Amino acid sequence: xxxxxxxxxxxxxxxxxxxxxxxxxxxxxxxxxxxxxxxxxxxxxxxxxxxxxxxxxxxxxxxxxxxxxxxxxxxxxxxxxxxxxxxxxxxxxxxxxxxxxxxxxxxxxxxxxxxxxxxxxxxxxxxxxxxxxxxxxx
Amino acid sequence: xxxxxxxxxxxxxxxxxxxxxxxxxxxxxxxxxxxxxxxxxxxxxxxxxxxxxxxxxxxxxxxxxxxxxxxxxxxxxxxxxxxxxxxxxxxxxxxxxxxxxxxxxxxxxxxxxxxxxxxxxxxxxxxxxxxxxxxxxx
Amino acid sequence: xxxxxxxxxxxxxxxxxxxxxxxxxxxxxxxxxxxxxxxxxxxxxxxxxxxxxxxxxxxxxxxxxxxxxxxxxxxxxxxxxxxxxxxxxxxxxxxxxxxxxxxxxxxxxxxxxxxxxxxxxxxxxxxxxxxxxxxxxx
Amino acid sequence: xxxxxxxxxxxxxxxxxxxxxxxxxxxxxxxxxxxxxxxxxxxxxxxxxxxxxxxxxxxxxxxxxxxxxxxxxxxxxxxxxxxxxxxxxxxxxxxxxxxxxxxxxxxxxxxxxxxxxxxxxxxxxxxxxxxxxxxxxx
Amino acid sequence: xxxxxxxxxxxxxxxxxxxxxxxxxxxxxxxxxxxxxxxxxxxxxxxxxxxxxxxxxxxxxxxxxxxxxxxxxxxxxxxxxxxxxxxxxxxxxxxxxxxxxxxxxxxxxxxxxxxxxxxxxxxxxxxxxxxxxxxxxx
Amino acid sequence: xxxxxxxxxxxxxxxxxxxxxxxxxxxxxxxxxxxxxxxxxxxxxxxxxxxxxxxxxxxxxxxxxxxxxxxxxxxxxxxxxxxxxxxxxxxxxxxxxxxxxxxxxxxxxxxxxxxxxxxxxxxxxxxxxxxxxxxxxx
Numbered sequence: 001x002x003x004x005x006x007x008x009x010x011x012x013x014x015x016x017x018x019x020x021x022x023x024x025x026x027x028x029x030x031x032x033x034x035x036x037x038x039x040x041x042x043x044x045x046x047x048x049x050x051x052x053x054x055x056x057x058x059x060x061x062x063x064x065x066x067x068x069x070x071x072x073x074x075x076x077x078x079x080x081x082x083x084x085x086x087x088x089x090x091x092x093x094x095x096x097x098x099x100x101x102x103x104x105x106x107x108x109x110x111x112x113x114x115x116x117x118x119x120x121x122x123x124x125x126x127x128x129x130x131x132x133x134x135x136x137x138x
Numbered sequence: 139x140x141x142x143x144x145x146x147x148x149x150x151x152x153x154x155x156x157x158x159x160x161x162x163x164x165x166x167x168x169x170x171x172x173x174x175x176x177x178x179x180x181x182x183x184x185x186x187x188x189x190x191x192x193x194x195x196x197x198x199x200x201x202x203x204x205x206x207x208x209x210x211x212x213x214x215x216x217x218x219x220x221x222x223x224x225x226x227x228x229x230x231x232x233x234x235x236x237x238x239x240x241x242x243x244x245x246x247x248x249x250x251x252x253x254x255x256x257x258x259x260x261x262x263x264x265x266x267x268x269x270x271x272x273x274x275x276x
Numbered sequence: 277x278x279x280x281x282x283x284x285x286x287x288x289x290x291x292x293x294x295x296x297x298x299x300x301x302x303x304x305x306x307x308x309x310x311x312x313x314x315x316x317x318x319x320x321x322x323x324x325x326x327x328x329x330x331x332x333x334x335x336x337x338x339x340x341x342x343x344x345x346x347x348x349x350x351x352x353x354x355x356x357x358x359x360x361x362x363x364x365x366x367x368x369x370x371x372x373x374x375x376x377x378x379x380x381x382x383x384x385x386x387x388x389x390x391x392x393x394x395x396x397x398x399x400x401x402x403x404x405x406x407x408x409x410x411x412x413x414x
Numbered sequence: 415x416x417x418x419x420x421x422x423x424x425x426x427x428x429x430x431x432x433x434x435x436x437x438x439x440x441x442x443x444x445x446x447x448x449x450x451x452x453x454x455x456x457x458x459x460x461x462x463x464x465x466x467x468x469x470x471x472x473x474x475x476x477x478x479x480x481x482x483x484x485x486x487x488x489x490x491x492x493x494x495x496x497x498x499x500x501x502x503x504x505x506x507x508x509x510x511x512x513x514x515x516x517x518x519x520x521x522x523x524x525x526x527x528x529x530x531x532x533x534x535x536x537x538x539x540x541x542x543x544x545x546x547x548x549x550x551x552x
Numbered sequence: 553x554x555x556x557x558x559x560x561x562x563x564x565x566x567x568x569x570x571x572x573x574x575x576x577x578x579x580x581x582x583x584x585x586x587x588x589x590x591x592x593x594x595x596x597x598x599x600x601x602x603x604x605x606x607x608x609x610x611x612x613x614x615x616x617x618x619x620x621x622x623x624x625x626x627x628x629x630x631x632x633x634x635x636x637x638x639x640x641x642x643x644x645x646x647x648x649x650x651x652x653x654x655x656x657x658x659x660x661x662x663x664x665x666x667x668x669x670x671x672x673x674x675x676x677x678x679x680x681x682x683x684x685x686x687x688x689x690x
Numbered sequence: 691x692x693x694x695x696x697x698x699x700x701x702x703x704x705x706x707x708x709x710x711x712x713x714x715x716x717x718x719x720x721x722x723x724x725x726x727x728x729x730x731x732x733x734x735x736x737x738x739x740x741x742x743x744x745x746x747x748x749x750x751x752x753x754x755x756x757x758x759x760x761x762x763x764x765x766x767x768x769x770x771x772x773x774x775x776x777x778x779x780x781x782x783x784x785x786x787x788x789x790x791x792x793x794x795x796x797x798x799x800x801x802x803x804x805x806x807x808x809x810x811x812x813x814x815x816x817x818x819x820x821x822x823x824x825x826x827x828x
Contacts, residue, residue, distance in 0.1 A: 008268065013542065015429040039501045058158075137692075144822075222316050281547060380556065411557070591705065594731055680701070
């Protein structure tokens, strides 16, 4: 059977601040600019979760999108939506919440954890309508 | 000459219903949920057709987008736009019209059939603004 | 207190067919073209529901968007999503489901029916990304 | 000369939290739900600023969009972008930063303050791609 | 019958340059900045044409969108698409092609000229994804 | 450290005309259609620039998007924005400005020229909302 990639886009809104606690405020401002503002800022993130597999001969699905959505909500969205990425998310603890680190963190929450063993192929994470990161797990 | 991918996005609106005629209504509802509603539902589909090839030294084109559009309209869009994917489309006959099966069906209509032998590289088919499938022909 | 308009966008996917049962197929095709295809077609509709009122001094809300969403889901979306607008929707019974008639039908479901007596100001209904209707209740 | 409305869309990213300091955490959670999460959350806001006036016979402009952009950046965006709406913005001090209150606050920063006395006609403020408020100053 | 507004979005790509032939290059650069670049620049314009009227009891249409599209194509789009707004468009002759002047020019081509006497209610013209003008004919 | 792709979207507006100076007007019209209109036309281009690399252990960045933006502005956008691609851009001199040739030209301006030796992975160039090209440097 043909192998198809299936993507579901999900949404969350979160606060964060870039910086390292072991650096001075001046150094954080120099490296991270406005993103290091001490009282946080935030974004509407869009997350595209792509799984890949053979089309099931019986259902015509690679993977039921409703189950995919529920899995991503349970393992990612519920943890980050309307939360603070620096303070509230156990699996980002101690990690500077750049978009790069966040997409790698989300990968860790999903890869190997999706129902039925479906294979996670790619994550795309939009931080604003003008910048996004893409991770293939490598 | 460099090899470039060129994409044209096309649009169609169609009705469909997911399910298998050899299953009971109850089983179809259990597996396909609202998508198995007996009186059909429908979508505005967006189809991104990507071809790949060397840039022609004379024209600067990989492939004339107008010819690409006409080919996709003639072999795909005219068959599905304002149609019922379960009832009206000969090349989907007997196939459960999931987005996965539909993108594979469209591939079969286009691969090897484009003018000038241009190579189909990828299809992306959006069913809603929040989910899409991608097929590379493999 | 200032008077502000607050809008929530909702989504549904439905099948329909334009035409009048008292007209011949030929006349329906002549007037409604492809939209009269006998086996239905469908769309992803976007519905923008706007309410207007004074900002509440205590909460800073005109109206809680969560309650607005729930009201529109209960009175409109649940009836039309993944349904057939000609066959499945009691409050469109016997009405040709043009976008114009549909937006007027939705208005009838919401005006005067929103919690707390909040005033419906405007509905915008997108049938495709390139056409929409707007109704102010007049 | 004809009277035309001219709109410039601007973008900012900010953190906020809904709630009243004189209410208990329980009451804030009951009224504002996830939006009252104690450690903040945030959004990518889009702000559409519309001015209205007669087309200038000499330039063909109602108002130079570059000057409009600079005025909105100087009086609004620089104050809110990558900031915390509860803590960092003097003109929102003591105001619960709902989208309604924020659009009224922005109006206060712009109305009567635009160069050349151009008339502010409307503000539209998107908090997410699915909800926005509109204010005409009334 | 209820009165509804119906909008069709159309697209065109054109070149232009802002400036007055009776001004020096220096003055044009000072007033119009990069938009006065001598060798032209261009845009993908989006044009939203809104008509308003009572819903026809027989068809459920305010106005057939296909006829609206054809009328706008014939009277506007064919004249401006892939053209130079300063040099190629008779009804913009001698007019500085600002977005304001262009929307007024398009109004003149459509108002009172639509089939069946349908009433033009509003034009919205996007020059880029971040700025647009709106004209109600007043 | 994981390898992530980071993308920044930039915008420019330019005029162009397709055609070869060594061909007759008739032949240019036959091959390039409306795109060969003698007085130019133009587009709002969107350019997605993707770099790829390991996430820096210290900053959590693959590459600072602000530096990426500045580099692309300095080497590409400043040369093409509000310019004529046939007449004003030294690195497109003598090249027919098809989207294919333009993306290859932009690649030549960026590959090996980004600060810190970051690796350019992909360029996507949208000419209209319905067509784009993609180049991986091969």
